[in-house]
Amino acid sequence: MRQRPRDDSRGILDPARLLREVRFRRHLPAEPLRQWVEHYWLIDWALSAPFEQRVVPHPAVNVVFQRDDSGGDGRVPEVGEVAGVGLDLFRITLTGTGRVCGVQFRPGGFRPFWRRSIAELTGRRLPLPAGRLRRPDLDVCAGTDDDRHRALDAALTAWAPEPDPAAEEAIALAEAIRTDRTVLRVDEFAARHDLPVRRLQRLFIEYVGVGPKWVIRRYRLQEAVEQAAGGPLNWADLAVDLGYSDQAHLVRDFTAVAGVSPAAYARSVR
Template sequence: MRQQPRGDSRGILDPSRMLRQVHFRRHLPAAPLRRYVEHYWLIDWDLREPFTQHVVPHPAVNLVFQRDGDGRETGEVAGVGRELFTITLSGRGRVCGVQFRPGGFRPFWRRPVAELTGHRRPLTDLAASWPPAAAHHGGICDGTDTERRRALDDLLTGWAPEPDPVTDEVIRLVEEIRADRTVLRVDAFARRHGLSTRRLQRLFLDRVGVGPKWVIRRYRLQEAIEQAAEGPPPDWATLAVDLGYSDQAHLIREFTAVTGTSPAAYARSLG
């Protein structure tokens, strides 16, 4: 079991600029929740001018609580986002977020996670169909980091997620895709694990919210973005081959379609 939250910047466009503008950090949840939750993420800001951040979403559901400068707190469930996520922050505020492990929200939601894909739904709208949503009465973003972490632990523990070996299997499969760059084709990955392609697709749609092909492509694209952000511009032709794209042009098209800018222009913008 991990003892520290993930330290990469995968998915965050221009992470250095973000860290100069806001106070961003990650924390692990209580040990019993780590089978479901990747990490908690906390952001505080006090800005003189508005700041816009872009994120290429992970194949993960997030639970997000935001406190504005007037002290109002709102909560929402953010399903897996297929498009570039953009948010503009201004004034003062706080966010307390839960990034579930891909597949890890299913034991809380208890319905096909694909129902949430591409949607951000206020917790107040879910109270009738999902009783645990009514348990949020504010105060998640109050206090110190320790107090905020404890509030999130209490909230998630109170929802009594139901252990499910199939969900555990899917979480392991997604983690393998994330960590193993050689995973490039759905059919080969399914055979590796003794599953039919159709069975693998059904499992991912139900537990993760998107299909395995989308997960593979998203993780490989996030690797390309991370390499562009963290060092000298890579050799894009070589990187395209390493990440399973048919050629450099294929990587450039997908990179541009998702981020809105070409790889070369993105790398230059970080200079």
């Protein structure tokens, strides 16, 4: 079981600018929740000018609580939403003063909480349903990091996630794709895990919200984005490493998901 949250910037476009403009940090949930939850992410800001952040979404569901403190009286109600797997580049513009508390679930990890197909959330952002998924007594974004951490633990625990062996399988398979960059083809991955391709596809649609091919490509593109921010690259070699037939194909996919070409993105962050 992990003892600290991930410290990579995968999926965040221009992470250095994000850290200059806002206070961003990650925390692990209480240990019983770590089988389903990747981490909590907290952002606080006090901006003199609007700031736009862009993110290449992970194949994961997020639950997000936000409070706008610009009025200064502390009486603006907290809002919550469920964000399914984002298919396109996510953009948000922050203004004034505010706080966000987010839960990034592991791919497949939200199914025991939602108890329905995760595919119904894909590409959508929905208000957090009242009742079991929204405790009115918890102000998640209030107080210190420890206060917010405890409130998120309490909220998720109250949702009473149901044990689900298929969710455990989906989580393990998605983690294998994330951590093993040699995973490039669905048929080879299915054979490696002794699974029929059709069953693998159905499992991912139901529990992750997108198919395994999409997950493979998204993780490999996030690697390309992260490497582009780190320094000069041989894009032809990287295309081969990430399973692309040629550099032009990688450039097209990168541009489609990041909104700019690899060269333009690399120049912008340097």
